[in-house]
Amino acid sequence: MMESSETSAQAGETVTVSLTVNGEPRQLQVTPNVVLLDALRDDLRLTGTKKGCDHGQCGACTVHVDGKAVNSCLRLAVMCEGRHVTTVEGLARDGQLHPVQRAFLEHDAYQCGYCTPGQMMSAAALLEDERIAADDASVREAMSGNLCRCGAYKNILEAIQDARRDVTAGTGEGA
Amino acid sequence: MDTQVIGHRTPRVDGENKLTGRADYTTDWYVEDMLHGYPVPASIAHGTLEALDIEPVLAMPGVVAVYHHGNFPRLYRSPSSQAHQDQVSEVRLPFEDERIHYDGQYVAMVVAERYEQARAAAQALQARYRQDDGARPGLLYTREDGRPLESEGGSRGDPESAYERAPVKIDHVYGIAPESHMQMEMHATLAQWRDGRLIVHESSQGVIYQQKAMARIFDLPEEQVEVISHYIGSGFGNKLFMWPHAVAVAAAARELGRPVKAVLPRQQDMESGGNRPASRQRLRLAADEQGRLQSMRHDSTTETSFVHPYVDSVGSPTLSLYACDNAAISQHLLEVNHGTPCPMRAPGEVSGIYALECAMDELAIALDMDPLELRRRNYNHEDPAKGLPWSSKHLDTCYDSAARRFGWERRDSAVGSMTEGDEILGWGMATSSWFAGRQPCMARVELRADGTVLAACGTQDIGTGTYTVVAQTVAELTGVPLDRVEVRLGESSLPAGPLSGGSMATATTLPAVAAAVRAAIDELKEVATDEDAPFTGADPDGLTFRDGALVDAQGKRVTFDELLTGQKLGSVNGDGQAAPGDEQQQYSFRSFGAHFVEVRWDPAITRLRVSRVVSSIDIGRAVNPATARNQVEGAIVMGMGMGLFEKLDYDPRDARLINNNYSDYIVTSHADMPDIDVELLDNPDYAFNEFGARGVGEIGLTGIAPAIANAVYHATGKRIRELPITIDKLLDI
Numbered sequence: 001m002m003e004s005s006e007t008s009a010q011a012g013e014t015v016t017v018s019l020t021v022n023g024e025p026r027q028l029q030v031t032p033n034v035v036l037l038d039a040l041r042d043d044l045r046l047t048g049t050k051k052g053c054d055h056g057q058c059g060a061c062t063v064h065v066d067g068k069a070v071n072s073c074l075r076l077a078v079m080c081e082g083r084h085v086t087t088v089e090g091l092a093r094d095g096q097l098h099p100v101q102r103a104f105l106e107h108d109a110y111q112c113g114y115c116t117p118g119q120m121m122s123a124a125a126l127l128e129d130e131r132i133a134a135d136d137a138s139v140r141e142a143m144s145g146n147l148c149r150c151g152a153y154k155n156i157l158e159a160i161q162d163a164r165r166d167v168t169a170g171t172g173e174g175a
Numbered sequence: 176m177d178t179q180v181i182g183h184r185t186p187r188v189d190g191e192n193k194l195t196g197r198a199d200y201t202t203d204w205y206v207e208d209m210l211h212g213y214p215v216p217a218s219i220a221h222g223t224l225e226a227l228d229i230e231p232v233l234a235m236p237g238v239v240a241v242y243h244h245g246n247f248p249r250l251y252r253s254p255s256s257q258a259h260q261d262q263v264s265e266v267r268l269p270f271e272d273e274r275i276h277y278d279g280q281y282v283a284m285v286v287a288e289r290y291e292q293a294r295a296a297a298q299a300l301q302a303r304y305r306q307d308d309g310a311r312p313g314l315l316y317t318r319e320d321g322r323p324l325e326s327e328g329g330s331r332g333d334p335e336s337a338y339e340r341a342p343v344k345i346d347h348v349y350g351i352a353p354e355s356h357m358q359m360e361m362h363a364t365l366a367q368w369r370d371g372r373l374i375v376h377e378s379s380q381g382v383i384y385q386q387k388a389m390a391r392i393f394d395l396p397e398e399q400v401e402v403i404s405h406y407i408g409s410g411f412g413n414k415l416f417m418w419p420h421a422v423a424v425a426a427a428a429r430e431l432g433r434p435v436k437a438v439l440p441r442q443q444d445m446e447s448g449g450n451r452p453a454s455r456q457r458l459r460l461a462a463d464e465q466g467r468l469q470s471m472r473h474d475s476t477t478e479t480s481f482v483h484p485y486v487d488s489v490g491s492p493t494l495s496l497y498a499c500d501n502a503a504i505s506q507h508l509l510e511v512n513h514g515t516p517c518p519m520r521a522p523g524e525v526s527g528i529y530a531l532e533c534a535m536d537e538l539a540i541a542l543d544m545d546p547l548e549l550r551r552r553n554y555n556h557e558d559p560a561k562g563l564p565w566s567s568k569h570l571d572t573c574y575d576s577a578a579r580r581f582g583w584e585r586r587d588s589a590v591g592s593m594t595e596g597d598e599i600l601g602w603g604m605a606t607s608s609w610f611a612g613r614q615p616c617m618a619r620v621e622l623r624a625d626g627t628v629l630a631a632c633g634t635q636d637i638g639t640g641t642y643t644v645v646a647q648t649v650a651e652l653t654g655v656p657l658d659r660v661e662v663r664l665g666e667s668s669l670p671a672g673p674l675s676g677g678s679m680a681t682a683t684t685l686p687a688v689a690a691a692v693r694a695a696i697d698e699l700k701e702v703a704t705d706e707d708a709p710f711t712g713a714d715p716d717g718l719t720f721r722d723g724a725l726v727d728a729q730g731k732r733v734t735f736d737e738l739l740t741g742q743k744l745g746s747v748n749g750d751g752q753a754a755p756g757d758e759q760q761q762y763s764f765r766s767f768g769a770h771f772v773e774v775r776w777d778p779a780i781t782r783l784r785v786s787r788v789v790s791s792i793d794i795g796r797a798v799n800p801a802t803a804r805n806q807v808e809g810a811i812v813m814g815m816g817m818g819l820f821e822k823l824d825y826d827p828r829d830a831r832l833i834n835n836n837y838s839d840y841i842v843t844s845h846a847d848m849p850d851i852d853v854e855l856l857d858n859p860d861y862a863f864n865e866f867g868a869r870g871v872g873e874i875g876l877t878g879i880a881p882a883i884a885n886a887v888y889h890a891t892g893k894r895i896r897e898l899p900i901t902i903d904k905l906l907d908i
Contacts, residue, residue: 048196151812
């Protein structure tokens with residue numbers, strides 16, 4: 001499944017990718033088989049975004065691309081030319097934690113913290129997504145692409161519903 | 176003890192690091208000149224590696240080296256002694272020989288400049304194997320029992336004849352499929368050598384253990400090895416003791432003279448990074464007509480790999496949980512072609528309690544008695560296994576409170592009798608329990624001239640909140656606010672602390688931290704009464720330390736930062752240590768609780784869900800009620816996986832692992848969440864330690880799977896005795 005991109009990468013040829021990450025213009029010089037997740041971590045040293053499976057199964061690598069939550073492990077870096085990427089490092093604004101971050105702190109919505117950046121990126125996106133209803137069952141369903149093996153789901157749900165009040169009050173990210 | 180900080184809910188002191196991406200997990204470490212390692216897993220489970228086609232791979236872009244049996248340096252096996260703290264998860268060194276004992280066993284490791292290059296080369300490496308017949312795909316695929324384990328046996332009374340005489344008895348066999356830890360951060364190692372010194376970043380639940388094991392394996396003095404683990408993407412037991420990947424990475428870094436990092440791919444993590452072994456357990460229980468237990472026998476078999484004899488002590492709780500004069504446990508161990516098992520959250524006890532608590536439910540049905548009433552009739556007030564009184568047991572309160580909140584008195588015991596719309600409700604319950612352990616521990620505390628306090632201990636925070644409870648302890652004893660307390664953990668160079676395992680870290684670490692705080696305050700008093708000091712000539716013992724300041728009898732008050740600054744001192748230090756003592760001969764220490772579970776079964780669409788869990792758990796004092804409750808809630812979530820979803824599936828033909836990823840190995844997701852109502856009783860166990868805390872990481876997992884199984888029986892009339900209870904087992908076909 002990786003073979004075609006691996007093969008072309010074996011020529012060692014790199015591609016220049018220009019994108020915006022957390023509001024700043026960045027350039028990547030990568031072979032075509034470099035995945036966005038690895039480019040963020042290995043090349044830009046934005047290590048807040050985590051790898052849990054590399055297969056789009058766990059959600060730990062969730063970032064926003066043009067405002068939408070995506071699994072950064074399922075996207076090649078070269079697909080991100082001209083895109084706006086937001087990672088957990090860009091969630092806080094002007095030194096102020098995002099309402100989702102504040103609510104996660106207050107509700108102890110994590111344990112080990114490894115899935116947490118992905119949980120928060122999904123949460124921040126769903127609070128801005130009009131297609132997702134505000135009731136608990138809808139939020140649980142919408143958050144089910146983000147696994148938490150510590151099992152902090154109860155507190156995650158409480159945190160998201162608490163953050164909803166701040167986001168709807170207009171202090172949200174709006175990415 | 177009247178406390179201001181301990182016992183009170185406070186946000187985690189490391190919370191902002193975790194919420195902003197600043198927390199430095201092992202996988203997040205990058206150092207100059209670092210190479211990437213990528214292990215190559217065997218694609219057979221039983222046989223011999225005959226050839227590796229190395230040359231083409233060495234020619235691939237960025238590849239620096241390929242390590243394998245033919246060129247791996249000669250190292251020493253760790254003795255793997257618990258007493259000497261050099262225990263490892265797998266004693267066999269990587270690439271030791273060319274025998275293959277399990278699917279995913281490393282046959283090579285590629286090292287390359289970039290991650291993608293290492294991955295490409297590892298996937299391109301061609302291996303030739305000779306596959307042997309007779310691979311053992313697992314305990315639950317065979318009737319074999321392996322060898323008896325004398326160490327796991329125990330008995331009292333005469334259970335055999337008591338069983339024969341008793342009027343009501345059951346005899347059933349229960350099974351649990353092997354499970355995967357599925358911790359979110361895969362095993363990861365970054366190794367670097369500086370002037371003969373080995374520095375390892377490892378996602379580890381035991382930096383001290385790994386330091387000592389590495390020292391043995393590389394024949395180094397212990398002080399020449401440093402292991403660092405500041406943040407751990409959890410472990411649940413599989414990061415307690417080091418695995419071969421860490422040895423391969425450290426050896427490669429030494430050979431190449433450059434730092435090497437490897438993060439196991441999820442597939443490899445599941446194949447070779449630990450699992451909960453399958454168990455087969457025969458329970459024979461007998462009671463008189465009033466439901467008083469007359470005989471308990473619990474005979475188990477667990478599995479291990481062919482390269483490491485891991486024993487999951489599944490029978491151990493059976494001798495302690497109920498009053499019964501005649502009881503016996505025994506265990507066998509069978510080697511199978513799986514990656515080596517290891518402790519997984521509540522190891523042994525969660526498996527044994529599953530079988531015991533299902534058997535108690537079956538006995539209650541045989542007696543036509545309410546299953547909660549059966550537990551009450553066999554309540555004990557001392558530990559029959561040790562002949563010692565429990566230090567603090569409030570299980571009766573747990574039963575009362577959880578049953579009341581759940582509404583247990585409304586239960587109709589007839590199978591399938593409780594319905595709501597198209598759904599059949601099933602109500603089940605089980606007892607929950609985990610032993611309370613404590614280890615020796617050291618810690619250091621510095622009162623610093625800038626008004627901050629540092630506490631340091633070579634233990635770890637795996638997400639349970641150790642950073643926070645240590646900070647709370649310092650704040651409690653010094654009166655210094657939490658935001659001026661710094662906690663350092665996860666470095667083997669710090670004063671030796673415990674493994675983050677066995678639910679022992681809190682009870683072990685806090686008394687040592689407290690001793691260090693007191694030692695630092697004593698040192699401060701010496702400084703304060705020295706020449707040219709604020710309390711010159713005063714008796715140090717006449718000074719008290721309150722709210723960050725020394726105060727004398729006349730009410731003169733000097734804060735420690737003023738004092739240190741005035742005396743031109745950067746800090747005063749206190750070293751503390753603590754260990755269990757005589758209390759261990761006076762009491763038996765164990766936590767207890769009760770889980771009540773509601774399932775909903777919709778036979779028309781074959782849908783089974785856990786809809787409600789009500790639990791009361793007595794852990795002594797909860798140092799931080801928020802993080803403690805989170806532990807129990809999270810354990811319930813994991814217990815749902817054990818009960819309904821989780822199973823490592825091995826191919827019966829060749830023992831290869833089929834479901835080595837998060838899509839095929841199912842863990843509880845957010846959409847599966849029931850309503851969870853957890854109550855933590857607050858009964859500080861001061862016989863155990865000065866803070867009254869017994870630990871909370873594991874108990875919540877015990878009892879969930881049997882409560883689910885018992886509820887499923889109540890709803891469906893089907894007694895599923897092998898976990899997980901997947902819906903195919905409930906179909907009428």
